[in-house]
């Protein structure tokens with residue numbers, strides 16, 4: 001079914017231009033308030049997608065004819081644009097269900113298998129977008145994240161999908177066979193009648209970039225359960241400025257939270273800890289829990305220190321530690337860990353205690369930086385309520401949830417975009433097949 005823009009019509013007549021008698025010499029009289037005319041037009045589409053982000057645009061490119069994508073932002077794909085430092089880490093060579101967090105770890109399997117990282121890479125190649133692997137299988141654009149946005153827009157254009165920006169979503173109804181959605185654009189209201197409604201409006205992360213959590217409200221509107229959302233891939237804070245002297249210092253570490261451990265860089269900040277290893281661990285961290293830092297995850301620290309004691313006995317312990325840790329960090333730990341004397345003065349027991357302190361540093365964050373800086377939102381629409389094959393709601397025909405608003409959250413490293421592509425594709429494909 002094609003977009004039915006021609007059927008657009010005003011439902012209320014305008015009443016501008018009416019003249020009032022001039023009452024120059026009379027005291028001003030209050031005029032009875034006039035009803036402000038509402039300019040409402042109507043439009044029929046096969047599929048209305050709310051959210052022109054990664055998942056929404058991918059879905060639009062596959063949902064077949066008669067697709068309208070709406071977004072309240074000024075531009076489509078804003079998170080894509082700023083992602084990966086402007087180069088978009090668009091997928092990961094090693095993406096597998098093990099890299100995703102959900103109450104149901106099996107839910108993501110079908111979509112990830114049916115539209116994998118290899119499929120997305122093929123699309124990127126088809127559009128001649130140059131890319132490279134940075135580290136740990138993370139694929140980035142060589143030039144700009146805007147290449148990915150342009151690619152998705154081109155794919156949408158190819159199938160005639162329309163995009164309305166700066167459009168606010170109002171009331172949403174469902175009469176059993178189609179959805180009625182009130183939209184306001186340029187001060188004009190349009191009632192959209194849609195056979196399918198795809199909710200692709202992301203999570204709550206970075207409200208400044210337009211995140212609203214509307215997806216959870218729509219789920220609630222249709223009585224679908226939502227797993228409590230919380231900030232993920234987010235710096236952790238300590239409620240004091242204990243790490244202020246170290247702010248800006250980075251070092252490789254293994255960070256463990258709950259059942260997960262990540263070996264990557266950590267970064268000390270004025271308010272706490274950040275860096276890839278901490279961001280990864282934050283998604284497994286719950287308020288009140290402790291995290292553990294291993295500051296020397298590579299090789300045996302004890303053997304190294306014993307070797308140094310044999311060969312460099314007259315060196316200060318802090319100098320020796322400076323070979324494996326940043327000098328500022330050694331200075332910071334000097335008092336707490338009593339790092340005094342030469343390495344030759346240290347007994348095996350003392351070196352053992354030191355290793356334990358550096359490799360099992362337990363800290364209890366007071367909180368996180370929250371949605372203001374979180375890269376993702378954990379939780380979301382409960383996967384029990386959705387089909388893992390189509391992303392369709394089990395209880396409402398034609399209603400779909402895709403991308404970050406679903407309770408599937410990827411690790412740092414291109415996994416979240418892969419989920420957006422895979423889930424967007426799954427919903428789009430189902431819609432196209434049902435429409436034929």
Ligand SMILES: Cc1cc2nc3c(=O)[nH]c(=O)nc-3n(C[C@H](O)[C@H](O)[C@H](O)COP(=O)(O)OP(=O)(O)OC[C@H]3O[C@@H](n4cnc5c(N)ncnc54)[C@H](O)[C@@H]3O)c2cc1C
Nearest residue numbers: 051053054055072083084089201202210403404414416417
């Ligand atoms: C700074 C940053 C960097 C990131 N870098 C990466 C990376 O390199 N690799 C990676 O895999 N992931 C990255 N992510 C995560 C990734 O951006 C998201 O997981 C992904 O964009 C989710 O796609 P989505 O389509 O579900 O939601 P979004 O991309 O967030 O799109 C949702 C869309 O819905 C619109 N919307 C929201 N509310 C409303 C409303 N009420 N009415 C109308 N429209 C609405 C928004 O304007 C937006 O356009 C990053 C995130 C951030 C914040």
